[in-house]
Amino acid sequence: MTWLTWRQLRVQSMLVLAAAGALALALVLTAHGLRTAYRADLATFIDQLQFQKFDGFLYVAGLVAVLSAPPVIAAFWGGPLIARELETGTHRLVWNQSTTRRRWLAMKLAVTGAIAVAVCGLLGLVVSWWSSPIDRAVAAGHGSGRFSLPRLDPVVFGARGIVSIGYVVFGLAAGVALGLLLRRSIPAVAVTLVVVAAAEILVPRLVRPHLVSPAVENVVISRDNLQGIQIQGSPNDRTSGPVRLTVRSGSAGDWGLANETVDSTGRVASTLPSWLGTCLREKVGAPPDPSQGTTKTRAPGRDALEPCFARLASEGYRQHVTYQPARHFWSLQLRETALLLLLAGLLVGFCFWRIDRDVS
Amino acid sequence: MTAVVEARGLGKRYRRRWALSDCSFDLPAGRVVGLVGPNGAGKSTLLNLAVGLLRPTTGTIRVLGSEPAAGPQQLAKVGFVAQDTPTYAGLSVEEHLRLGARLNPAWDAGLARERVGRLGLDPAQKAGKLSGGQRAQLALTLGIAKRPELLLLDEPVSSLDPLARREFLQDLMEAVAEQELSVVLSSHVVSDVERACDYLVVLVDSRIEVAGDIDTLLATHYRLTGPRRDSSLPAGQHVISARHTDRQSTFLIRTDEPIHDPAWSVTELTLEDVVLAYMGRSGSGERTAAPALEAQR
Numbered sequence: 141m142t143w144l145t146w147r148q149l150r151v152q153s154m155l156v157l158a159a160a161g162a163l164a165l166a167l168v169l170t171a172h173g174l175r176t177a178y179r180a181d182l183a184t185f186i187d188q189l190q191f192q193k194f195d196g197f198l199y200v201a202g203l204v205a206v207l208s209a210p211p212v213i214a215a216f217w218g219g220p221l222i223a224r225e226l227e228t229g230t231h232r233l234v235w236n237q238s239t240t241r242r243r244w245l246a247m248k249l250a251v252t253g254a255i256a257v258a259v260c261g262l263l264g265l266v267v268s269w270w271s272s273p274i275d276r277a278v279a280a281g282h283g284s285g286r287f288s289l290p291r292l293d294p295v296v297f298g299a300r301g302i303v304s305i306g307y308v309v310f311g312l313a314a315g316v317a318l319g320l321l322l323r324r325s326i327p328a329v330a331v332t333l334v335v336v337a338a339a340e341i342l343v344p345r346l347v348r349p350h351l352v353s354p355a356v357e358n359v360v361i362s363r364d365n366l367q368g369i370q371i372q373g374s375p376n377d378r379t380s381g382p383v384r385l386t387v388r389s390g391s392a393g394d395w396g397l398a399n400e401t402v403d404s405t406g407r408v409a410s411t412l413p414s415w416l417g418t419c420l421r422e423k424v425g426a427p428p429d430p431s432q433g434t435t436k437t438r439a440p441g442r443d444a445l446e447p448c449f450a451r452l453a454s455e456g457y458r459q460h461v462t463y464q465p466a467r468h469f470w471s472l473q474l475r476e477t478a479l480l481l482l483l484a485g486l487l488v489g490f491c492f493w494r495i496d497r498d499v500s
Numbered sequence: 501m502t503a504v505v506e507a508r509g510l511g512k513r514y515r516r517r518w519a520l521s522d523c524s525f526d527l528p529a530g531r532v533v534g535l536v537g538p539n540g541a542g543k544s545t546l547l548n549l550a551v552g553l554l555r556p557t558t559g560t561i562r563v564l565g566s567e568p569a570a571g572p573q574q575l576a577k578v579g580f581v582a583q584d585t586p587t588y589a590g591l592s593v594e595e596h597l598r599l600g601a602r603l604n605p606a607w608d609a610g611l612a613r614e615r616v617g618r619l620g621l622d623p624a625q626k627a628g629k630l631s632g633g634q635r636a637q638l639a640l641t642l643g644i645a646k647r648p649e650l651l652l653l654d655e656p657v658s659s660l661d662p663l664a665r666r667e668f669l670q671d672l673m674e675a676v677a678e679q680e681l682s683v684v685l686s687s688h689v690v691s692d693v694e695r696a697c698d699y700l701v702v703l704v705d706s707r708i709e710v711a712g713d714i715d716t717l718l719a720t721h722y723r724l725t726g727p728r729r730d731s732s733l734p735a736g737q738h739v740i741s742a743r744h745t746d747r748q749s750t751f752l753i754r755t756d757e758p759i760h761d762p763a764w765s766v767t768e769l770t771l772e773d774v775v776l777a778y779m780g781r782s783g784s785g786e787r788t789a790a791p792a793l794e795a796q797r
Contacts, residue, residue, distance in 0.1 A: 144599055147591065228589070232582035233639070236551055237603035238575045238646060498554050 141239060141247040152216060153255050156209075160263050163205050166198060167270040178273035186274070186282045196286060199274065202267035206299035209263060210307035211336035213256050218315020219328035221248055222491075226323045226499065241495050249488065253312055260308040268300045275300070279393030279466055292395035292464055292472070294344035301473040306480030311336035313487035320494055343476065349397050351475040352468045357389055358402070358458045363446050365389065365459075367399075369420070383412065387459045393466030404456025413455070419448040504529045504650050504682045505550055509559030512545050519545040521706045522559070527684060527699070532676060534693030534714075535686040536775055537703035543686040544583055546703065547654045550684070551580045564650055576606055579648035583655050585639035589628030593621050596638055597645075604646040612645035619671075633664030640668070644675050651676075653685045657692055669696045690772045700771070702778045709778040714771060721774050724751040724764040734761075740777045752777040 174195060178185050189195055222245075225231040235241050275291040277283065283290070291300045298304065314335050319328035359365060370384040386399045403409045464472065503526035510523040520542040527533050535543050548554040549561050552569025566574050587596060593616060601607045616623060619637050627635060636656055643651055653672075657665040673696060676683055687693050693700065700717060702709040710717070721740070724733075728749045733739060737755040744750075752769070759766050769777075 141602060143602055147595065148588075229582060229584055229586035230588055232548075232553060232580065233586045233588075233642070234599075234603070235553065235569075236575065236578070236580040236582070237600065237642075238572050238605055239603045240569070240572055240575065243572075 141244065142251055144234075145248050145251040149217065149252060149255065153259075156213060156259055160205070160209070160259050163198075163201060164263065164266045167202065167266050170195060170198060171270050174270065174273055178277065182277060182280065183282060186277050186284055186287050189274070189287060190285050199271060199287065202271060203296065203299045206260070206264050206267050206304050207295075207340060209260050210304055210311050211333050211340065213259065213308055214311025214315045214336045215329045215332040217252050217256060218312040219319050219332045220325040221252060221316045221319055222495070223319030223323055223325045223328040226319075227325055231499065242492055245491060245495055249312070249316065249491075253309060256308045256312055257305050260304045261302065264300070264302060264304040271300070279391065281392040283392060290393040290395065290466065292393065292466060292469055294348070294395075297344065297348070297395075297469075297472070298340055301470070303473050303476050303480075306477035306484075307336060307340060310339065310480040310484040310487075313484035313491070317487045317491050317494075320491055320499070339480075343480075347479070348472060348476060349464065351479070352464065352471050354397055354462050354464050354468075355390065355394075357461045359387060359389060359461060360453045361385060361387055361401070361449050361457065361459050362453075363449060366445070366449070371417070385412070385459065387461065389459075389461040390463050390465055395464040396461070397464065398460065398462040400460050402458055402460045408460070409457065412457075413452075416448060416452060419451070420445065502529045503527060504564055505684065506562045507559065508561075510546075510549065510556055510561050511558035512542075512549060512554060513557040518706050520549070523708050524559075525701065525708055525711050527682075527701070527711075529682050530680065531699040532673070532683040532685065532697045533699040533701060534697030535684060535701045535703060536690060536693050537686075537688065538779060539688055541703045542706045543688075543703055544654050547580075547652050547684070547686055550652055551578060572605075576604060576646065577649045579643035579646055579651040581636075581639045581643045581651070581653040581656050584659065585632075585636040585656060587627040587630075587635055587638055590626060592624050592626050593630075593638060594623035596627060596642060597623075600642045600645055606647045608645045608647050611647075612641055615641045615645070631664075632659045633661070633668065636660060636664075636668055637671070640672065640675075644679070644681075647679070648681065650682045650684070653683070655686055655688070657687065658689075665692065666695070672696060690775045694771045700775075702775055704779050709781070710774075717774055718769065718771065720756055721752065721754050721769045721777075722759065723767045723769055723773070724753060724759070725749075725767070726764045729763075741781055 174189075177188060181188075222231070225234065234244060271291075274287050275296075278287060278290050289296045291297060298307070311332065315328060315332035318331050318335070319325070322328045322331065365387040367386045367388045368384075372383045385401050389396075389399075401409045401412060505525075505527040507523050507525050510520060511518060512520040523546070535546065537543050545554065549556055550563050550568055552567070561568060564574070564577050568578070569575055588599075591599070597609070597612045597616065600612060601609055616638075619634070619641075621630070621634055621638060627638060630638065636659075640653075640656065643653070656672075657668050660668060669692060672683070672685075675681070683697075685693070685696060694714075698714050699712070700714050701711040726749060728744055728747055730744070730749075733751065733753065736757045737751075737753045737759070740752045740754060742749065742751050752773070
């Protein structure tokens with residue numbers, strides 16, 4: 141049974157192994173140079189790296205490879221696993237040997253799953269290891285250009301650590317179940333691709349923020365922590381004024397979830413007081429680009445703004461900041477992986493139940 | 501005589517349509533049973549129920565005394581050559597034998613090799629490149645070399661040309677003789693069944709019309725031709741079909757007793773006549789149902 145599974149998966153897995161192997165080799169060969177540069181001067185490491193085209197390419201290639209491996213492997217290995225047998229009628233051949241359908245399915249899943257986990261797991265670890273100097277530099281506040289996202293950022297998080305194992309196992313289970321229901325390979329592959337890609341996009345937005353209780357802070361807005369002011373309306377218009385303030389909190393490695401101004405009752409302030417616009421305008425004059433209806437300026441003339449913020453604080457306005465601190469990285473990784481494995485378990489359970497019914 | 505397949509009130513419904521309804525029969529051991537009927541009569545459904553690929557909607561089916569596909573032992577005892585003789589297009593003949601060896605503890609590697617050699621199959625050839633006849637032979641080899649007690653074949657020769665058909669059935673008969681297998685073979689062609697089988701089940705429109713030993717069926721069915729007569733025949737003579745012209749009546753009847761009426765000219769029937777008579781009857785609604793069927797068991 142192991143032999144048969146391997147025989148049926150041989151070509152596909154060789155393709156994937158070759159691609160993953162080539163990337164891993166390139167990463168291993170360039171890792172030493174990256175580390176040397178990191179140790180030489182942390183402060184200028186990222187700025188120097190902007191000029192290393194190949195390292196820049198590998199950084200992005202690593203992200204793309206680790207994020208795309210689960211949907212691709214799940215769709216092309218999981219989707220046809222049963223669907224192709226049903227399509228060609230070979231299930232009637234293989235399910236009538238002296239091996240029960242459930243055992244057949246168990247072995248197919250075990251072998252396919254083991255190869256998929258090995259590929260995604262090793263690729264994820266090599267990419268994480270190679271990128272670790274960059275991730276550390278970004279977390280230390282030196283990020284810039286294409287190397288500015290911390291590893292907790294939704295895009296990068298999926299390409300670090302072990303969570304790609306969760307996605308590929310979940311995806312494989314979803315692919316097998318979809319193949320069993322749709323009974324045709326190509327629809328099963330297409331739907332599985334969509335489902336796993338959607339999971340990679342939606343889980344970071346909807347589920348991940350809640351997996352570990354985020355850090356919550358109510359801070360007094362001041363010239364020191366002000367990060368940005370959003371102003372709406374024409375600058376010459378008397379009624380125009382700031383609508384949103386954001387402040388800095390925590391460290392550069394954090395993942396900000398919410399950054400909103402609340403009034404003295406603790407409710408989110410839908411509009412900021414009108415005097416604030418007047419105050420700010422008096423202190424700094426018009427924003428730099430008057431042609432724009434909406435402009436965003438970065439902390440203009442901080443010292444001059446201080447009286448405005450003092451009044452804001454005295455009226456009870458605070459900034460409510462929610463974020464996942466950098467130290468939550470591994471607990472988020474473990475919980476998200478566990479959640480995906482649990483979902484995979486349910487889907488596999490469904491497949492074992494369904495395959496013993498009328499499938500023919 | 502023990503039964504290899506026992507069905508009681510067996511029925512199978514796909515959504516709204518009954519593919520098989522209320523079938524009760526015993527198939528005897530040590531025989532080559534021909535399951536005939538038009539396309540869509542429920543032959544495949546019946547065989548798929550017997551190997552456990554389908555589950556009955558009503559009634560029960562037991563194969564070699566157990567529930568179909570109940571476990572590895574049960575699977576090992578029943579060989580199945582499915583419709584269109586599926587094989588893995590990307591696997592070679594050799595790899596198919598390896599598949600059989602890996603998945604069947606009782607696999608007879610010597611027998612498999614000998615068959616492949618004798619049939620002239622190239623072990624390195626991919627199954628997708630084999631002719632229909634060769635593929636059927638490969639599927640049959642897999643079915644036989646697992647050393648089952650009962651071999652079920654679902655329309656194994658339907659896609660073969662007449663010569664390949666004959667060769668396949670001849671080869672099957674030889675294997676059956678050597679291994680003391682019980683066989684159930686479905687076909688919509690009576691001549692295939694006539695060549696290979698000694699027991700017949702006629703399945704029409706989801707129901708069993710008649711089941712019995714072929715020699716007995718031939719010895720108890722007659723065509724009576726004589727002057728037109730609308731009145732009924734003697735009690736022992738069951739009419740299967742009747743045709744009247746202005747002057748003449750023709751009856752196909754089943755009877756266990758000799759026919760004494762001198763008005764009739766009596767001819768014996770071929771198997772095809774018998775099968776076609778039962779098939780035609782179902783459509784015309786002249787079914788006499790229960791008594792005729794019950795008596796055959």
